[in-house]
Amino acid sequence: MSQDEGRYWLDRPENVAKLYRGLWIVGVLLVLADLVVHRHAEAGFDGGFGFYGVYGFVACVALVLAAKLLRRAVMRPEDYYDR
Amino acid sequence: MKRLIVLRVVAKMLIPFMLLFALYVQFHGDFSPGGGFQAGVIGAAAIILYALIFGLPAARRLVPERLVETLLGAGVLLYGGVGLAGIALGGNYLDYFVLGRDPVSGQHRGIFWVEVGVALTVSAVMLEIFYLFAGRGHRFDE
Amino acid sequence: MIAELPAGLILVAAGLALPLLPRAARSPVAAAAPLLAFAQLLWIGPGYVLEKDAFGFTLQLVRTDRLSLAFGYIFTIAAFLNAIYAWRVREGIEPPAALVYAGTALAAVFAGDFLTLFIYWELSAVASALIVWAGGSARAYGAGMRYMAVQLGSGMLLAAGAALRYAEAGSLAFEHVGLGSPGGALLFLAFGIKCAFPLLHNWLQDAYPEASATGTVVLSAFTTKLSIYALARGFAGTEMLIWIGAAMTAFPIFYAVIENDLRRVLAYSLNNQLGFMVVGIGLGTDMGLNGAVAHAFAHILYKALLFMSMGAVLLRAGTVKGTELGGLYKSMPLTAGLCMVGAASISAFPLFSAFVSKSMVLVSAAEQGYTFIWLVLVFASAGVFHHSGIKVPFFAFFAHDSGIRCKEAPAHMLVAMALTALLCVGIGVFPGALYAILPMPVDYVPYTASHVLAQLQLLVFSGLAFSWLKRRGIYPPEMRSVNLDADWFYRRLGLRMARALAALLQRLFDAGREASRQLGEAGAALLERLHGSEGVLARTWSTGGMALWAAILLAAYLLLYYADKVDRGFIFLLILPFLIGALGLWADSRRRDDD
């Protein structure tokens, strides 16, 4: 592994951070595009500014948090059924 | 029992009459109660009496098992044959009407032969059963 | 001549012939058979019917229309891609089983009546169970057993439902059924099991990840889509399906987030994708149905692509556990890239296949006024990107470097994946081709600025949520674990209850025997006679005992006949001795086991 060190661009944390920041910029741009592009609503309220961005973000955070709770309830050792 | 002279003499006298009576019952079956079944039983009883008095080997010499078996088959065959003769002569199975020139003689003939078949079969079966049981285990007369 | 043959039977015949062929010829035949079947489908087109008299019925062995043809096309395509992917697998039960499985599923799609459907339904269940078993491990054996039991159970329900249906409607024709009758309900349940409805779903996550690298790809394509077809045919517009489907889209994704086995993650997301189709069928509108069929079509391809890439990882790295993988993009860059095409497709990125199919279901739900359902579906869309689009490629190919260095996937696998990826992108770029074969006329335009923008926002912010949670350390780490699911009820609870019941009965019988021992000489002797050296009902009875039964029965009949009015309680009294006898038999066999 050590000989690979540095050979790959993604192995460097600062590059990952760059990607992360870039993604935020894209996101913000997309939301701002709402001002330019008219998004017609499908369900009535989804035409609002940045609806999909907010919904996607909140939904995913909620999903992960709920899954963490779920894990407490259902997680068992790997050989659970074999015992 | 061979030594009991009274029994031997009486049996010797009785057995021919029993056989004769069997024949009487057989042939009188058309007119009065009787027929092949009863005749067969009486005939077989005569042989069985013989076996009881004179011993199984003697009876076996008189009426060998082979003969019994043949009679058994022949009796059934005779019965079945009469039935088939009815078909062959254009009637139904066991149709006696067609066996003679007129229905009455046809009936007569048909019943006669069928009863002979029955008598043969019944007496043979009686004897067969007797032989089988008597031949099993210890010989009671020897 | 070949037009006379149901298309599926071409595959079945090829599958059965496969073991007899020389090894070199097997893979080409396995690839050629689906092509031949595909050509035959194109040739016969819609409106073809092949009937045959059997069982006293007129069976429709083949009935083509636009709905069945759409599934027929994608099934043959999938079978072809599978054959390429599994080019090197020439030995064992898997290649013939895969062809027979695909063939029976294909034939089932064209079944015009329930009896024919039932026969192929069961055959495909057996063939697919063989594929699970071909996984080879002890776990695969157990999972295959459970899988088989569930699938055959579905078949039993189908048979029972068909029989009821015949009694109700006087016809076995496989047309719209609806939920209004007991027969319909049983059929619904039969299809539902195979479609992995919530709480009936676990056979899927249980069995698919236990098959071999190639086997899982085959499995993912046919079983559930066959049931989607059956639901579309029999239960279009059944409102309950909308709610079931919405639940199906939502709840598997929670499990997918915490699952470690990446092929099992994909199995959960397979379940979630089926939910979209089920909603579309439940809506029953032209667009909803079109959406369901289009999504099934697209889904088979990208799901196969994802399973193929994970299969390649399994083949080269020897595992698909999230905990053990990472950094594989360095060793398998092509596989990583193709996997990401699949991920983009399932996540419905613009220019990828699901973008043009899934949205039809969403729009349709919104149009029908199912706002809540629509919200759930959007949530599930974000979620699916989250776990299938990001999690699977991320943990396999990126994340922290696991240090695994291996070879790139073999060429035939790459070819299969590339072809599949090409089709995914092709559908995304030229949706008109897909729309042309849908059952209803389509007037839907996927590429509007509004739709593209909304979808991009959703996806990018889902991705942002993932990276934000990950960087914050909130994201649940991958752990080696088993997550309890509905299968717990039969794998654990059922087993325990059966054991507890057996123990309880044992104790009861022990107590009974103990009590009887104290009943005194006469009673004990009687009991001893009842429990002879063999079971009461199995042993040879004394002749007198047999005759006694005859006398008892005669007496019972006479009593019954002479009683003016006989209530049923009396009859049960009559049966009671037999029941006691049966229990005695059981107890006796237990006792002998103990000795």
Place this chain on the structure above:
Amino acid sequence: MSAEQLPALVVVAPLVAAPVALLARRALPAWMVATAACGFSFVAALALAVQVTSGGAVSYALGSWPPPWGIEYRVDVLSAFVLVLVSGVATVVAPFAWASASAELERERLYLFYALYCLCVAGLLGMTATGDAFNLFVFMEIASLSSYVLIALGRDRRALLSAYQYLVLGTIGATFYVIGIGLLYLMTGTLNMADMAARLSDISSTRPVLAALAFITVGVSLKLALFPLHLWLPNAYTYAPSAVTAFLAATGTKVSVYVLLRFYFGVFGTRIVLEELPMSQILLALSVVAIVTASLVALWQADLKRLLAYSSIAQIGYITLGISMASREGLTAAVVHLFNHGITKGALFLLVGGVALRAGHAGFDRLQGLARTMPLTSLGIVIAGLSLIGTPGTAGFVSKWYLVLGAIEAGRWWLAAFIVATSLIAVAYIWRFVEAAYLAPLGGATPRAGEAPAAMLVPAWILVAASVWFGFDTSYSVQGAARAAALLLQ
């Protein structure tokens, strides 16, 4: 000999062949006579079946005495159906018996075996063809007595005891039957069944008639091994010579079912038997218990022949279950299952007979890895086993299908579920064979002499093929059964 004579000839041929075989005294001519007679009966039965299907029931006055004074032979769709089954199985088993009985019996007494075989066939055919209740009793005795002896010929010592028990119970059954007939004669003054039915319609609820019904029901139930009167069957089937087991399992109990159907529907009438009396509930309860217990007992048997014997009891339960429904579907199911189970079980016992020939008996210890040494036999057992389970594409499926339909028709959902569920027990016991023959390694006790001789294998496979054939082509079996059911319900 024109076609009108067929109802008599079908019975007479084996009846006359029996003494001829006896007189022949040699195995080979005796066997040839027996086979020829069975074959003749089969052809005659087929011709009769064609005749009654197109032209309705045939009445034949024995000795040209018109019924009801003379004995009438009456062949309708139902009896023609059973005649075809009995004579067909007899014909197929005959060549099998040449190889199997030669190996199992002393050579010098072999001709007796064939004579008795003919008698048994004649008795069963006579029971089916006759329209006279007492004549039926006579043929019942002919068939029973010959089958007792045939069973006693088995080479296992226990065969004698089994035959003796069968004799005692069979005689009780026959006696009950004849008591019932006596009561009916007392009340109606006739022995002709059709005549009896007509005269019974006014007095059907009187006590002597009800007593007659009870006696006949129990008597015939003994003969058809209805639970709990089945106890003679497992041993009799297990220890009898293979050919006898196969023949009796395929036909013996089936003819008794036929007699039950005749009396319930033809003589007493549906109204009294199934509507006024709780007969259908009792029959239903007994059938259900029979299916469950016999299937479960079969599951634990250590001998394949005995396992199949218990499975027969369960299958008879399915037939009586169909009768208890007393509906068109139910009766169709009963009659078609009577036929399908006959050929399926016949096939199984013939194949097991082949195993027994090579291995001495068919205990499961002899079956380990059998598929390697006797592949055709094992495959046949599996295929016929599938039919026993009721897998689609086999004859067994057709009957189960109609049974389920009948249950649904009657609105008894639980019964339909029950029928499907109990098939799973059949899966389990057939699986035991598959496990032993295919999955287990070759056992030390497994016969290594190769396949059974062709004379045994070919008849067995004819029946195996038939049990698949009638799973696809149901035009004869189901249509015949449906016609018979319609006839019974008239």
